[in-house]
Amino acid sequence: MRRRILPGFGLSLGYALAYLGLIVLLPLAALAWKASGIGLHGLIRLLSSPRTFAALKLSFVGATFAAVVNAVVGLLVAWVLVRYRFPGRRFLDALVDLPFALPTAVAGIALTALYAPNGWLGQWLVPHGIQIAYAPPGVILAMVFVGFPFVVRTLQPVLESLDRDVEEAAESLGASHLQTFFRVILPMLFPTLLTGFALALARAVGEYGSVIFIAGNIPMRSEIAPLLIVEKLEEFNYAGAAALGMVMLIASFVLLIIISLLQRWSRRWAEQTR
Amino acid sequence: MTLELSHLSRRFTDFAALDDVSLSIAPGEFLALLGPSGSGKTTLLRILAGLDYPDAGSVHLDGHNFLVAQARERKIGLVFQHYALFRHLTVAENVAFGLRVRKRKLRPSKAAITERVNQLLKRVQLDGYGHRYPTQLSGGQRQRVALARALAVEPDLLLLDEPFGALDAQVRLTLRRWLRELHEDLKLTTIFVTHDQEEALELADRIAVMNRGRIEQVGTPEAIYQQPATPFVCEFIGKVNKLPVTCTDGKLAAGEWVLDSDPWHGRHAHATAYVRPEHLALGVPANQPAWIAHLRHIYLAGSVVHLELYVPAIDQTLEADIAGEDVARLGLQTGVDLRVAPRSAVVFAIDKPGDDATVQDRWMWQAQSTIFA
Numbered sequence: 073m074r075r076r077i078l079p080g081f082g083l084s085l086g087y088a089l090a091y092l093g094l095i096v097l098l099p100l101a102a103l104a105w106k107a108s109g110i111g112l113h114g115l116i117r118l119l120s121s122p123r124t125f126a127a128l129k130l131s132f133v134g135a136t137f138a139a140v141v142n143a144v145v146g147l148l149v150a151w152v153l154v155r156y157r158f159p160g161r162r163f164l165d166a167l168v169d170l171p172f173a174l175p176t177a178v179a180g181i182a183l184t185a186l187y188a189p190n191g192w193l194g195q196w197l198v199p200h201g202i203q204i205a206y207a208p209p210g211v212i213l214a215m216v217f218v219g220f221p222f223v224v225r226t227l228q229p230v231l232e233s234l235d236r237d238v239e240e241a242a243e244s245l246g247a248s249h250l251q252t253f254f255r256v257i258l259p260m261l262f263p264t265l266l267t268g269f270a271l272a273l274a275r276a277v278g279e280y281g282s283v284i285f286i287a288g289n290i291p292m293r294s295e296i297a298p299l300l301i302v303e304k305l306e307e308f309n310y311a312g313a314a315a316l317g318m319v320m321l322i323a324s325f326v327l328l329i330i331i332s333l334l335q336r337w338s339r340r341w342a343e344q345t346r
Numbered sequence: 347m348t349l350e351l352s353h354l355s356r357r358f359t360d361f362a363a364l365d366d367v368s369l370s371i372a373p374g375e376f377l378a379l380l381g382p383s384g385s386g387k388t389t390l391l392r393i394l395a396g397l398d399y400p401d402a403g404s405v406h407l408d409g410h411n412f413l414v415a416q417a418r419e420r421k422i423g424l425v426f427q428h429y430a431l432f433r434h435l436t437v438a439e440n441v442a443f444g445l446r447v448r449k450r451k452l453r454p455s456k457a458a459i460t461e462r463v464n465q466l467l468k469r470v471q472l473d474g475y476g477h478r479y480p481t482q483l484s485g486g487q488r489q490r491v492a493l494a495r496a497l498a499v500e501p502d503l504l505l506l507d508e509p510f511g512a513l514d515a516q517v518r519l520t521l522r523r524w525l526r527e528l529h530e531d532l533k534l535t536t537i538f539v540t541h542d543q544e545e546a547l548e549l550a551d552r553i554a555v556m557n558r559g560r561i562e563q564v565g566t567p568e569a570i571y572q573q574p575a576t577p578f579v580c581e582f583i584g585k586v587n588k589l590p591v592t593c594t595d596g597k598l599a600a601g602e603w604v605l606d607s608d609p610w611h612g613r614h615a616h617a618t619a620y621v622r623p624e625h626l627a628l629g630v631p632a633n634q635p636a637w638i639a640h641l642r643h644i645y646l647a648g649s650v651v652h653l654e655l656y657v658p659a660i661d662q663t664l665e666a667d668i669a670g671e672d673v674a675r676l677g678l679q680t681g682v683d684l685r686v687a688p689r690s691a692v693v694f695a696i697d698k699p700g701d702d703a704t705v706q707d708r709w710m711w712q713a714q715s716t717i718f719a
Contacts, residue, residue, distance in 0.1 A: 244420070245447065
């Protein structure tokens with residue numbers, strides 16, 4: 073048997089499994105148990121409600137959109153922070169983490185203050201028909217805000233370890249800067265970019281605090297699924313809340329599995345098979 | 347395709363990487379840039395590749411200004427020490443890269459690319475490996491893929507940056523011979539950077555020895571080895587014994603070893619003599635000037651034997667190389683005393699003893715007597 077660094081494989085594995093079970097699986101099992109109280113009939117009725125459907129759609133489509141925005145902008149920011157040396161770089165680098173540290177409600181209130189029809193930016197945007205606060209764009213904006221650090225922080229170390237040799241080789245082979253980026257750099261970053269994307273997506277789907285302030289929570293328009301769950305709880309409809317939570321959980325799980333499959337495919341070159 | 351480098355200089359913030367370097371490279375030549383790390387050889391290569399630019403000086407290829415062209419326009423094949431393969435692409439895709447990124451008008455057809463790739467993979471003895479990823483190859487194989495990739499674009503100039511630096515000794519030797527054969531086949535002007543003198547001596551048509559941003563000497567491997575132009579070249583290429591020499595009364599002397607002539611006619615008071623280990627004669631007759639040396643160690647190294655000799659008169663340890671069979675013929679064993687003298691030496695006149703920076707003149711000295719043969 074190969075020597076292992078951590079002593080007692082059985083012990084460490086057992087501990088890890090027990091911990092995961094206690095922290096992650098047990099609450100989920102409770103959720104599933106609670107949700108089962110609604111019955112199949114109740115579930116169909118819940119899902120076929122237009123309001124539920126609209127909320128779920130906003131949550132998932134909005135979160136996906138926000139994650140895409142974060143992936144693109146995050147890549148850009150990570151690139152600038154890693155590749156360029158300029159005064160204030162460290163300060164900018166520290167700023168990236170702020171959305172992690174800020175209580176989400178504070179972020180929501182700040183965003184609302186900016187984009188509300190009488191806010192700093194809103195007063196200029198709303199007269200032109202661009203409504204952000206109290207509308208789906210506001211929801212996405214809040215989701216972008218809370219998910220932003222994930223992409224930057226996952227990409228940074230990988231970008232730093234990227235060999236400049238490879239870019240120089242591409243250049244000497246006649247590739248333009250764009251070709252070098254899209255054919256060489258991006259494919260090598262893609263698996264990491266997907267990890268950041270998945271984290272930002274998961275964060276955006278589950279986000280509650282900041283979104284409810286800026287969303288306006290208009291049913292059928294700017295109401296997110298987590299809010300619907302809270303509403304059901306306030307009506308003491310525990311089974312309904314649990315069932316909706318379960319639906320979100322399963323949908324998120326499926327999304328994450330798809331991303332992980334995509335990631336495996338994009339990393340096929342790294343597999344050490346002979 | 348004559349490449350003409352003139353007066354190239356490149357400064358980095360705290361040191362001069364290149365200091366007034368001029369060099370002419372003939373078509374089809376295999377040139378080695380040899381020097382210790384920090385000598386500027388890689389900077390020179392990067393300037394030729396278009397990855398760096400000189401602060402002063404020019405590079406012309408057949409009279410055209412080479413420096414105005416961007417790296418991707420220069421038609422250069424570049425091979426790196428750490429391969430720099432695209433690890434997300436298969437071997438075949440790596441080799442095809444340079445052809446696929448071409449503008450549509452210049453790009454060969456898919457079938458033509460596939461054929462060229464197969465041809466190149468055969469050339470580097472990797473046919474059948476096209477579908478593999480670089481991580482699935484050994485170091486030597488990866489470097490051959492890198493070479494095939496560089497050759498795919500039919501470069502005018504092949505630049506190799508320490509191409510064998512990351513490989514183990516055995517692979518290095520095979521790949522070296524193989525590269526030499528490839529060069530004889532293709533006749534492609536090739537410049538390679540190395541800090542390994544053995545590699546440079548074995549591979550190159552000509553060697554440019556670099557030190558502190560300057561070229562110390564350019565010449566054939568024989569010239570570099572037999573007639574080193576500067577003390578640095580003496581010390582960097584091969585093993586050498588370094589002896590302080592005094593010049594007085596028309597004589598050069600280092601201890602009991604006295605030469606009855608002064609090529610500089612008393613102009614210089616000090617000199618340094620460099621003697622290769624294989625140029626030390628042992629058992630010199632009593633009528634010839636020689637040192638009395640004490641044999642301290644005998645190191646058997648296969649066909650050659652290294653001797654460590656201590657000369658009390660000049661308080662120095664000399665190294666001598668002799669053929670294995672001579673050990674018995676001369677009756678050598680540790681502890682005996684011998685008469686030892688150089689057969690030939692390169693002597694540099696210097697202003698201050700021990701300071702190579704003040705070198706004035708060079709004298710290639712050969713023993714006249716046939717007793718040394």
